[in-house]
Amino acid sequence: MAQQVFSFIWLLLLSSVSGQVGYSIPEEMPKGSLVGNIAQDLGLDLKRLKSGNARIYTGDSAQYVELDRERGLLLIKERIDREALCGQTTPCALLFQIILEHPMELFRVTLEITDINDNAPHFTVNDMKFEISESTFAGAKFAVETAVDNDVGANGLQNYSLKPTDNFGLKTHNLPDGSKSVELVLEKNLDREKQDYIILLLTAFDGGEPQMSGTMQIMIKVLDANDNAPVCGQAVYEASLEENAPKGTVLTTVSASDADEGSNRVVVYSLSSTSKGVSDLLQIGQNDGVITLIGNVDYEKHKQYQVVLEARDHGGLTDTCKVIIDVTDKNDNKPAISIMSKLHQISESAKPGTVVAMMNIQDADTNENGRVRCVLNENIPFVIHSSSDGFYSLATDGDLDRERDSAYNISVTCADEGEPSLSSSVTLSLQISDVNDNAPVFERSSYEASVLENNTPGVSIFTIKAVDADWNQNARVSYILEDSAVNGVPVSSFVSVSADSGVIHALSSFDYEQIKDFQFRVKAQDGGSPPLSSDVSVKIMIQDQNDNAPQVLYPIHTTSSLVAEIVPRSADVGYLVTKVVAVDVDSGQNAWLSYKLQKATDRALFEVGLQNGEIRTVRQVTDKDAVKQKLTVVVEDNGQPSRSATVNINVAVADSFPEVLSEFTDFTHGKEYSDNLTLYLVLALAVVSFLFILCLVVIISVKIYRWRQNRIYYHSNLPVIPYCPPRYDDSGSAGTLQQVYNYELYRTTDSRKSDFKYITPRSRSVLIVDPSTAGRTERASSERNSPNDPESPLKQKPPNPDWRFTQNQRPGPSGAAATPEVAMGTGPWPNPPTEAEQLQALMAAANEVSEATNTLGPGTMGLSARYGPQFTLQHVPDYRQNVYIPGSTATLTAGGQPTQPLPPQQVLPPPQACDAQAEPPKASQTPACKKKSAKKEKK
DSSP states (O other): OHHHHHHHHHHHHHHTSTTEEEEEEETTOOTTOEEEEHHHHHTOOHHHHHHTTOEEEOTTSOOOEEEETTTTEEEEOSOOOHHHHHTTOSSEEEEEEEEETTTTEEEEEEEEEEOOSOOOOBOSSSEEEEEEETTOOTTOEEEEOOOBOSOOGGGSEEEEEEEOOSSEEEEEEEOTTSOEEEEEEEOSOOOTTTOSEEEEEEEEEEOSSSOOEEEEEEEEEEESSOOOOOEESOSEEEEEEETTOOTTOEEEEOOEEOSSOGGGGOEEEEEOTTSTTOTTTEEEOTTTOEEEEOSOOOTTTOSEEEEEEEEEETTSOEEEEEEEEEEEOOSOOOOEEEEEEEOSEEETTOOTTOEEEEEEEEOSSOGGGGOEEEEEOSSOSEEEEEOGGGEEEEEEOSOOOTTTOSEEEEEEEEEESSSSOOEEEEEEEEEEEOOSOOOOEESSSEEEEEEETTOOTTOEEEEOOEEOSSOGGGGOOEEEEOOOEETTEEGGGTEEEOTTTOEEEEOSOOOTTTOSEEEEEEEEEOSSSSOOEEEEEEEEEEEOOSOOOOEEEESOOOSSSOOEEEEOTTOOTTOEEEEOEEEOSSOGGGGOEEEEEEEESOTTTEEEOTTTOEEEESSOOOTTSOSEEEEEEEEEEOSSSOOEEEEEEEEEEOSSHHHHHHHSGGGGSOHHHHHHHHHHHHHHHHHHHHHHHHHHHHHHHHHHHHHHHHHHHHTSOOOOOOOOOSOOOOOSSSOOOOOOOOEEEEEOSSSSOEEEEEOOOSOOOOOOOOGGGHHHHHHHHHHHTSTTOTTOGGGSOOOOGGGOOOGGGSOOSTTOOOOHHHHHTOSOOOOOOOHHHHHHHHHHHHHHHHHHHHTOSTTTSOOSGGGOTTOOGGGSOOTTTTOBOTTOSOBOOTTSSOSSOOOOOOOSOOTHHHHSOOOOOOTTSOSSOOOOOOOOOOO
């Protein structure tokens, strides 16, 4: 009970320490048994156990308990045998640590193992044999093998019993180490004659519940004579031994004396069988009692040895003594460094004091030999902190910079204070992870580049580059063109920047004459989060190329007017005639102009200043010099290759203006203009001839076709079909001639070329000969001529009075007189013209066209410059005079006006006229009452 109270008090003291908890459990608990709720006892949350990756650290010792992070419980992992773990040491406790990460925390746990009565007392030998002389006096003592009980406390060995007790009794002695020694005491003298052998049973009992015991048999042989036992000089001998002492070292000498004489006084020394584990370590001389070291002594394993020695004479009398050997420590162990937890990588933004590793450093030696000091290698921003019980933490001691040091090899060296000092070291590798704390930096503070004008779009101008001191994604630089404007135009339409390489490309072709340079800014941005950026100014200068020819500002040369410089015949040498003024929009040497005289009517009369373009006389003007002088001056720049421009200058050498006018009249019609005019006339003649032949062929073909149709009508029995007004559709099978085309002639203002525009006919005439479809044809014609039809002739405008014909000009047979109805435009059409009459009309039209073509010239076509570019063909005589227009009752006069203007009337007869039954054909008439509609001519 007292021992349990002591254990309880000891646990309370442990629990008072901050960050420490203690438990007490009995030994031999089954696997999986509950030790305690560690999360509740330490005040930790279950989530903290999981997130901190809580685990048990026991060092090199076996792990008997395990941690259930899900429930926060400590459980038995392996069966615990207190006797195997601690032996006779009390109290028996297991010390381990619970380690948490993120952040790192350490908690110490003490687990006391209490003893249970699971071991019975036992003797190391099953029996003992004694030879006791019968002369031995009562009170003689004989050392007996003591029993061993691995349990401690109340469960340990408590007492002995002996049976029978006729001659012997038991006497126990308490030893300094807490154990008990047993002696067999002779209480009654022996009588060999009565009993030469005595068998005793020695029983050892423990104090557990239930009580357990062990027995040993003692056989005593009764001898005769020897009545004095050896006596040891000291009951206890003490010796000191340094660990790692060499073999053969003498520890001490044991001596015993015997009062007998002769062989009965000879004493023999031996190690008692109760001294376990020392037979391989110590040796005692049988005759001299010298104890010698024969094995290796390790202070860390055994700090003290207790040896029981026996002195026996030849008569079998013995005496025992004890030898206590203290082992002294020697500095023979280096500090042992155990890494409990460490980080492999840490951010460069970690604050000072961040723990990167936790270590357990132990030295098995004691005192100064076991005191350890740890240091780190120099010039690193780390420090090591020591806590109690050999636990150390490695933490940062300053700001980290990955760009300065991307990794650290931290060497931890621990040395004890022994003589000589022993040390051990370990190296920890720690990578520094990058933080986006550096913005990209351009290689230059500003950039300038040049590009030739007229460059190819998409060409690369140059490359900018920025470097980021960070790593990986944080160092990935992207280039962005910042929004700006150049003369109101976004700079993105001029250049582009490659986001990956920084190459600047030209998006358009530059013109030095429009823009000579421009600036913009480019931003370099890294890939961090958030991203960092910097910008730089870029200036692009456009280099000039000789891509513009010189432009002559004076004299002004036009095709419609003539400019002539007048030089009096009295002009002296060096007379300034005129000055050629030219400019070049290029710059530099590309704009340096030089003037040269290329051609001249008289080269000996004029010269041109090379630099100023002044045209001066080089000699005196004479009467023999021609009035008309033409000079051609070449203006050339200094580019490579050079470009040039020419200007023609007309110079009149005369003293009066009328003379100049008379001589320069022909200047308005140059050779070039005459050549063009001839070409135009030839083309016009060819076109007119082609049209004439084409019309002739078409008309003849139509006449032949109509003649054949008339023949078919005369010889057929088909009913007579009335002739309907024109504007019926042409089915393509009737073969009638299409309506007359109207032509409009256009002429451009900047050339002397004519373009012709043809207007397609609006309707065709169709003649249907099938009697079964005659009614449907009449209905279709009436529907097409309805007032709602936009193409209906009833809705047409009245004919132009300028194109109406007189009664005498209306088509008809030769010598036929028009009736009053025809004259008024209301009666039926006269007999259709014969083929000869139609051919005569076409020939007359062709003759008029030919005459008009022959009359083309500078005075009639208006090709002279005095008519100006606005001249049109309205000045050309009308080719349509005296032309018969098929399908019309009018004939054009030579003046382009009708002979007799007629008021607007209905040209066609009423529709009922066609519905009437046609008369039989006469010899002088066609089979049907054909009616023609008047056509409107557009001018």
